[in-house]
Amino acid sequence: MRHGESSARRGALVVLVVFWLSLLGTASSVWAQSPYQATFTLGIGGRSGCLVCHSDQNMARLTAGRNISYYINEEVLNSSVHKDISCLACHTDFTYGTPHRAKSNWKKVASEACKNCHKNAYQRYISSAHGSRAPEAKRPTCGGCHGSHAIGSQLATQTAASLLYGQSSAATAFHLSGQKMCGRCHQAATDSYSDYYHGAAYKNGAPDAPACWDCHGSHKIYGVRSKNPSVAEMDLVEACGQCHAGVTKDFLSYTPMIHGSERIRSENLLWRSVRPVTDWLAGTKELLMSVARSLFP
Amino acid sequence: MPEINVWLDMIFTTVFVLVVIVFSVHLLFNFLTGRMYRRFVKGEWPTHDAPLRMLPKFLHFQHVVCMFGLAFSGMYIRFPFFAGGRTAMRYLHYFLMIVVIVNLFARLAYAFVGRHKDRKQFTPTMRDVKVAPGVVLYYIFMRPTKPHVDHYNIMQKLVYIVFALLLFVQAFTGFSLLTTVFGINIQPLFLWWTGPIGIGVAAGAAYSRIIHYIINWVFIIVTVIHAYLSVTEDYPAFTEFFGFGSANYDFSGGHGHEPAAHGAVITGHGSEETA
Ligand code: HEM
Numbered sequence: 001m002r003h004g005e006s007s008a009r010r011g012a013l014v015v016l017v018v019f020w021l022s023l024l025g026t027a028s029s030v031w032a033q034s035p036y037q038a039t040f041t042l043g044i045g046g047r048s049g050c051l052v053c054h055s056d057q058n059m060a061r062l063t064a065g066r067n068i069s070y071y072i073n074e075e076v077l078n079s080s081v082h083k084d085i086s087c088l089a090c091h092t093d094f095t096y097g098t099p100h101r102a103k104s105n106w107k108k109v110a111s112e113a114c115k116n117c118h119k120n121a122y123q124r125y126i127s128s129a130h131g132s133r134a135p136e137a138k139r140p141t142c143g144g145c146h147g148s149h150a151i152g153s154q155l156a157t158q159t160a161a162s163l164l165y166g167q168s169s170a171a172t173a174f175h176l177s178g179q180k181m182c183g184r185c186h187q188a189a190t191d192s193y194s195d196y197y198h199g200a201a202y203k204n205g206a207p208d209a210p211a212c213w214d215c216h217g218s219h220k221i222y223g224v225r226s227k228n229p230s231v232a233e234m235d236l237v238e239a240c241g242q243c244h245a246g247v248t249k250d251f252l253s254y255t256p257m258i259h260g261s262e263r264i265r266s267e268n269l270l271w272r273s274v275r276p277v278t279d280w281l282a283g284t285k286e287l288l289m290s291v292a293r294s295l296f297p
Numbered sequence: 298m299p300e301i302n303v304w305l306d307m308i309f310t311t312v313f314v315l316v317v318i319v320f321s322v323h324l325l326f327n328f329l330t331g332r333m334y335r336r337f338v339k340g341e342w343p344t345h346d347a348p349l350r351m352l353p354k355f356l357h358f359q360h361v362v363c364m365f366g367l368a369f370s371g372m373y374i375r376f377p378f379f380a381g382g383r384t385a386m387r388y389l390h391y392f393l394m395i396v397v398i399v400n401l402f403a404r405l406a407y408a409f410v411g412r413h414k415d416r417k418q419f420t421p422t423m424r425d426v427k428v429a430p431g432v433v434l435y436y437i438f439m440r441p442t443k444p445h446v447d448h449y450n451i452m453q454k455l456v457y458i459v460f461a462l463l464l465f466v467q468a469f470t471g472f473s474l475l476t477t478v479f480g481i482n483i484q485p486l487f488l489w490w491t492g493p494i495g496i497g498v499a500a501g502a503a504y505s506r507i508i509h510y511i512i513n514w515v516f517i518i519v520t521v522i523h524a525y526l527s528v529t530e531d532y533p534a535f536t537e538f539f540g541f542g543s544a545n546y547d548f549s550g551g552h553g554h555e556p557a558a559h560g561a562v563i564t565g566h567g568s569e570e571t572a
């Protein structure tokens with residue numbers, strides 16, 4: 001009885017040793033080939049796994065002559081409102097393989113991912129000029145306006161805005177970012193936004209002057225002269241009424257000024273007649289300045 | 298509406314520049330006709346027969362400060378000429394508008410009640426009207442002397458009365474631009490007239506703003522003239538009014554408004570040229 005028991009034990013030990021040895025062999029052969037060849041085994045439920053590689057500041061790839069960084073600043077991530085969401089919640093096309101070779105339109109993928117949580121905003125966006133009419137190549141994604149890893153991040157918006165306007169509050173900072181944000185595609189509209197009280201004040205950091213989206217809407221963006229039935233014609237009475245009490249149609253006669261102040265000014269008869277004088281004065285000033293500069297370098 | 302606003306900017310800037318040019322020419326004539334020489338070198342200044350009192354001087358000083366602050370902050374609200382000043386300039390305007398209104402009422406109280414009430418100094422009389430052409434001719438160098446029948450000449454009287462009236466209109470139009478004050482909707486108080494003329498409240502406020510802006514320019518232009526004349530016509534009184542000098546006094550009588558001079562036009566006073 002005792003002999004039988006010990007031989008059974010020995011047999012089990014041999015099986016165990018063989019098992020461990022073969023496991024070690026497989027692992028070491030994988031290790032020897034490449035650190036990346038395996039099925040993805042790092043923790044991906046959170047983000048610590050991804051950051052094993054992506055927290056390396058030198059992580060970059062040369063693509064079509066451009067050095068594209070794949071570095072993710074954890075500090076920025078931590079300051080974002082999405083800090084508790086796993087990487088894969090947005091990067092839904094992750095291939096569970098390394099390196100992630102699959103061609104991915106990650107911007108598009110990410111914005112598609114937004115709708116999983118932000119359904120209403122997405123519905124409005126997709127039926128707006130931005131979501132449906134803008135040419136595919138230029139179509140703004142969620143991240144295009146809201147940012148990505150730093151989304152809603154106090155740190156990032158504050159830094160950006162304090163650089164821009166010397167503002168310290170994140171809300172003010174976001175409010176004032178319209179000129180840059182929308183200006184990337186709508187340069188002419190942001191340049192011409194310089195009327196009294198609204199545009200000129202906005203560009204000079206007035207926290208209560210309307211940002212682009214205060215009149216044009218945000219997710220369901222309004223083209224003011226939009227003829228597309230899918231985008232409702234902007235109701236100006238309603239738009240101006242957000243700030244002005246008692247708006248009626250007669251109040252709207254001001255609206256051409258909002259993006260047209262420069263044009264209206266330059267077409268003014270009196271301005272056109274005094275223009276030669278002011279130009280001459282400006283020229284004389286320039287001449288005097290250059291003389292002064294050459295005399296006192 | 299946009300065109301009106303642009304026109305106002307253009308018209309008033311042009312008028313302002315023209316006024317500066319006209320008064321520069323006026324200053325030149327002051328030199329050419331020897332008026333400046335007689336005043337600043339020989340010390341021939343108008344004489345005052347009553348002391349300039351402390352309270353009006355103080356109120357005037359405060360008034361000047363307020364008006365400068367209001368014009369500056371108001372212009373900033375319309376033309377934000379530096380970054381980040383909106384909130385500060387608004388509150389500066391809101392603060393000074395209260396001070397200036399209190400000041401206005403204080404000055405009116407001083408003028409109408411109390412021992413030193415001086416409203417008569419500001420009331421135009423028939424004699425003022427009679428000598429008005431002479432006053433104008435003096436200022437445009439068509440006449441060597443200024444008719445002198447009262448403490449203030451007719452142009453001063455009119456300007457000071459207009460200042461007070463305009464300030465009331467300015468306060469009214471200004472308040473109509475505020476929708477709520479401490480959570481209370483004050484529009485019914487200042488925009489009640491929009492209903493009867495059939496426009497919306499917001500449009501009414503826009504018209505108020507236009508009037509407020511016009512008066513702002515009237516103040517700026519008239520004050521520039523007022524300050525220029527106060528320095529060039531009666532520098533000693535100017536220094537005394539701002540607390541760093543003394544006006545020229547002559548308490549021996551002989552002023553145009555003395556009983557002896559009733560009906561007469563007294564000339565050859567103080568700085569005036571001898572023909
Ligand atoms: C007398 C009492 C006054 C009151 C109650 C008053 C009130 C106001 C208010 C509420 C505003 C609008 C501010 C805003 O948009 O946030 C304003 C604007 C303005 N104020 Fe006054 N203000 C007064 C006197 C003055 C004076 C004396 C001046 C000039 C000498 C002046 C010049 C201006 C200007 C230029 C604006 C901007 C107008 C525009 O937006 O086109 N204000 N005022």
Ligand code: HEM
Nearest residue numbers: 353354357360361364457460516520523524527534535538
């Ligand atoms: C730089 C600015 C100003 C200067 C140098 C100045 C100078 C003077 C002087 C010297 C007098 C006294 C005249 C006399 O009694 O012989 C006077 C009176 C007066 N000024 Fe001005 N002034 C200025 C701005 C203003 C402004 C902004 C206003 C109102 C909008 C104003 C309104 C008056 C009035 C109503 C009087 C009558 C006397 C009184 O108020 O007690 N002034 N000014």
